[in-house]
Amino acid sequence: MAIPFDNRYAALGEGFFMRTRPTPVPAPALIRFNHELALDLGMDPERMEPEYVARIFSGNEIPEGAEPLAMAYAGHQFGFFTPQLGDGRAILLGEVTGRDGRGYEIHLKGSGRTVFSRNGDGRAPLGPVLREYLVSEAMHRLGVPTTRALAAVTTGEGVFRDRVLPGAVLTRVAGSFVRVGTFEFHARRGDVEAVRKLADHVIGRNYPELAQSDNRYLALLEAVVGRQASLVAKWMGLGFIHGVMNTDNMSILGETIDYGPCAFMDCFDFDRVYSSIDQHGRYAYSNQPGVGLWNLARLAECLALIVDPDMEAAIESVKNILGGFMPAYESAWLEGMRAKCGLFRTDGAAGRPDRRVVDDLLALMAKSGADFTLTFFLLSSLRDRPAAGDEKFLEQFGPMADPVRKWLEEWRAALARQSVGEKRRQEEMRRVNPVYIPRNHLVEAAIRSAEEDDDYSAFHELHEVLQIPYELKRGKERFQLPPVPEEEVRQTFCGT
Ligand code: AMP
Ligand code: MG
Numbered sequence: 001m002a003i004p005f006d007n008r009y010a011a012l013g014e015g016f017f018m019r020t021r022p023t024p025v026p027a028p029a030l031i032r033f034n035h036e037l038a039l040d041l042g043m044d045p046e047r048m049e050p051e052y053v054a055r056i057f058s059g060n061e062i063p064e065g066a067e068p069l070a071m072a073y074a075g076h077q078f079g080f081f082t083p084q085l086g087d088g089r090a091i092l093l094g095e096v097t098g099r100d101g102r103g104y105e106i107h108l109k110g111s112g113r114t115v116f117s118r119n120g121d122g123r124a125p126l127g128p129v130l131r132e133y134l135v136s137e138a139m140h141r142l143g144v145p146t147t148r149a150l151a152a153v154t155t156g157e158g159v160f161r162d163r164v165l166p167g168a169v170l171t172r173v174a175g176s177f178v179r180v181g182t183f184e185f186h187a188r189r190g191d192v193e194a195v196r197k198l199a200d201h202v203i204g205r206n207y208p209e210l211a212q213s214d215n216r217y218l219a220l221l222e223a224v225v226g227r228q229a230s231l232v233a234k235w236m237g238l239g240f241i242h243g244v245m246n247t248d249n250m251s252i253l254g255e256t257i258d259y260g261p262c263a264f265m266d267c268f269d270f271d272r273v274y275s276s277i278d279q280h281g282r283y284a285y286s287n288q289p290g291v292g293l294w295n296l297a298r299l300a301e302c303l304a305l306i307v308d309p310d311m312e313a314a315i316e317s318v319k320n321i322l323g324g325f326m327p328a329y330e331s332a333w334l335e336g337m338r339a340k341c342g343l344f345r346t347d348g349a350a351g352r353p354d355r356r357v358v359d360d361l362l363a364l365m366a367k368s369g370a371d372f373t374l375t376f377f378l379l380s381s382l383r384d385r386p387a388a389g390d391e392k393f394l395e396q397f398g399p400m401a402d403p404v405r406k407w408l409e410e411w412r413a414a415l416a417r418q419s420v421g422e423k424r425r426q427e428e429m430r431r432v433n434p435v436y437i438p439r440n441h442l443v444e445a446a447i448r449s450a451e452e453d454d455d456y457s458a459f460h461e462l463h464e465v466l467q468i469p470y471e472l473k474r475g476k477e478r479f480q481l482p483p484v485p486e487e488e489v490r491q492t493f494c495g496t
Helices: 035-040 050-056 126-142 180-188 192-206 216-238 285-307 311-322 325-340 348-368 372-380 390-395 398-416 422-432 440-453 457-466
Strands: 017-019 029-033 069-071 075-077 080-082 090-097 103-109 148-160 164-174
Touching (some): 029 050, 029 457, 035 148, 050 148, 126 148, 126 164, 180 192, 180 285, 192 216, 192 285, 216 285, 216 311, 216 325, 285 311, 325 348, 348 398, 372 390, 372 422, 390 398
Antiparallel strands (some): 017 069, 075 080, 090 103
16 A cells, blocks of 8 residues: 655755655564554554565565655754754654645654664653553543644564563654754754745745735744643643753644653643753743743744844744743633633633632642642532532542632632533533543553553553543542552653
8 A cells, every 4th residue: 555655845945854764673563553643644444464565664665655754953942052862773764645635744752773873772662652652542542732643563572771662653643843953953054045935935834814914924933932821721721741841842833742751640730840861950840831832932042033134123023922931821721721611701701700719729720749640630520510420529638628728619619600510611621531541550551561561452441531531430449539648640751
């Protein structure tokens, strides 16, 4: 079966990538192939034999029409600039046109060394591959823009880390794998023409509606600022911590990209950090909006080179646009959090008192270490008036139950200020407060049984539960529960 490739990134020409073929692996075996996504990408999964899928998505066979390459990019990592990073263990196979008419890039991760590998082996251990598969697909189902997982394949080869781990390759799909760091790569070399070419490429492929703007590069910055503001607000509303928001891990499309040491919070803490390498908490939960803006400022510096020949005017213009980030973020965040609390009144009068209700709840959750997801889930079922269900909700807060009882009064007063019936309000809340998220301990358990016993049943079962995250499913109660202390995952690793 042919995959109809088109390769607009390859057409950018020299300086943007290195043509590189994946390094073959000894025994590719398919773990999972995302049929639904394959269909969306115009493939015919029913006619693709698992052996063929494993050969293609391990890099052992290059499908006709693909032009494999490693993308060049730079990036600010933990605030420090590295002029050349690039795809050190990833290879872009090319681009296909989805059933929606848009272009989607297909990227192998763990497919061998490239010119950008530095000291790395170009490989990926099985654990991080399974984790990215589970979490990125869950994010998609939760309604968060993200790269997708198309396939996961084991390689039959050991990968050397602190111990020998089974190797795997993940195939991911995105509207574009261009990052903020891709712009930085060219800007820092002073290659203004390359910055312009890249910006035109991104506009042409991903933001065609901007092509006619008065200043399309400013319009691009504005669009990216808007998408990132909305993306980070969505993360915050789900208790998601990206963990490594370096500029090379920030997509030009506002999709979540690079699932390394990411985590969904269990017990709530504004300053929560999971990543083992984030020693100073730069990428802590509450820092994410600020870091998002910091990263966008790096993009703005690149685009300033092309928005206006007069540098001072250019800086003024990009600053103005960056100034829109926090207000856009705040408003997306507040709207999302109000919805999580069942507060939907749209007239202007609602904003401030509702904000207090939201802030007070988060403060109480933080003080008591309430489970983020379960608290909002239980809140969704509470009645407009005090009722039996209150007790279960209050239990989440342990010794803080009394102030939470007070908060419930405040909350119910806010509900009474809007004219939304109880049933509809509960339904709307269930649409935004998930039952199931990829809890760290469940992801870890699925990885462990794959790694140690070659048993993928926990991986597949967890994946299935996460496909319908907003509906309770009979018999899957344990997937909803926070970890018991022995199960709790306190630290995550980037798996590079
Ligand atoms: P990350 O932290 O995963 O976003 O990766 C940062 C940079 O390190 C990127 O340029 C990656 O391609 C590169 N990298 C990460 N892991 C490896 C590896 N095992 N081999 C080669 N390059 C790697
Ligand atoms: Mg990365």
